[in-house]
Amino acid sequence: GQSLEQPSEVTAVEGAIVQINCTYQTSGFYGLSWYQQHDGGAPTFLSYNALDGLEETGRFSSFLSRSDSYGYLLLQELQMKDSASYFCAASGNTPLVFGKGTRLSVIA
Amino acid sequence: DAGITQSPRHKVTETGTPVTLRCHQTENHRYMYWYRQDPGHGLRLIHYSYGVKDTDKGEVSDGYSVSRSKTEDFLLTLESATSSQTSVYFCAISLVKDSSGGAWEQFFGPGTRLTVL
Numbered sequence: 001g002q003s004l005e006q007p008s009e010v011t012a013v014e015g016a017i018v019q020i021n022c023t024y025q026t027s028g029f030y031g032l033s034w035y036q037q038h039d040g041g042a043p044t045f046l047s048y049n050a051l052d053g054l055e056e057t058g059r060f061s062s063f064l065s066r067s068d069s070y071g072y073l074l075l076q077e078l079q080m081k082d083s084a085s086y087f088c089a090a091s092g093n094t095p096l097v098f099g100k101g102t103r104l105s106v107i108a
Numbered sequence: 109d110a111g112i113t114q115s116p117r118h119k120v121t122e123t124g125t126p127v128t129l130r131c132h133q134t135e136n137h138r139y140m141y142w143y144r145q146d147p148g149h150g151l152r153l154i155h156y157s158y159g160v161k162d163t164d165k166g167e168v169s170d171g172y173s174v175s176r177s178k179t180e181d182f183l184l185t186l187e188s189a190t191s192s193q194t195s196v197y198f199c200a201i202s203l204v205k206d207s208s209g210g211a212w213e214q215f216f217g218p219g220t221r222l223t224v225l
Binding site: 030031032033035041042043044045048050087089091095096097098099100101 | 141148149150151152153156166198202212213214215216217218219
């Protein structure tokens with residue numbers, strides 16, 4: 001089977017840095033994606049890692065370690081608008097499999 | 109914007125009635141997906157399609173059927189709706205970007221909120 005584990009909730013202070021971890025078990029693993037979803041909205045693509053290491057896109061960075069079956073999403077300079085749910089998703093030899101999501105609350 | 113629309117956006121129906129949800133895309137993407145999203149479960153794949161008349165089952169396909177007679181439309185049917193099918197349904201398309209077939213970037217429609225009483 002395929003599964004991804006991520007924390008259900010994270011709270012962080014505005015302006016701080018937060019890391020959302022994701023561990024996966026996926027057959028024929030290609031890479032790890034991250035999606036953001038605001039309440040009442042649709043998921044939107046944030047980033048993708050196919051190779052080990054850090055990918056940076058503005059305030060967001062994503063990391064992958066294939067040997068550890070582990071990745072994380074790093075959000076810097078947190079803003080109130082970053083309050084949302086974040087999903088990791090693994091691509092492999094089957095369609096994309098999503099984790100259950102991490103609800104991030106940014107507080108003042 | 110991948111030009112994905114879903115209809116209806118909201119629907120309330122009764123147990124035992126048939127329901128069809130429509131996903132329409134305007135950019136000729138090959139891969140289309142139907143997900144349901146429930147609290148505590150994230151996004152779970154119901155069915156997907158990799159071309160006209162080519163569909164396959166996902167993780168939670170029981171009680172659902174799909175059809176894709178045209179590239180632009182992917183229909184999800186609940187033959188006899190049950191209360192357990194109350195959920196938010198998302199359609200998505202993906203862009204296959206490399207030879208490995210990794211389809212990691214998906215674009216989602218706005219969703220359909222279905223309530224089965």
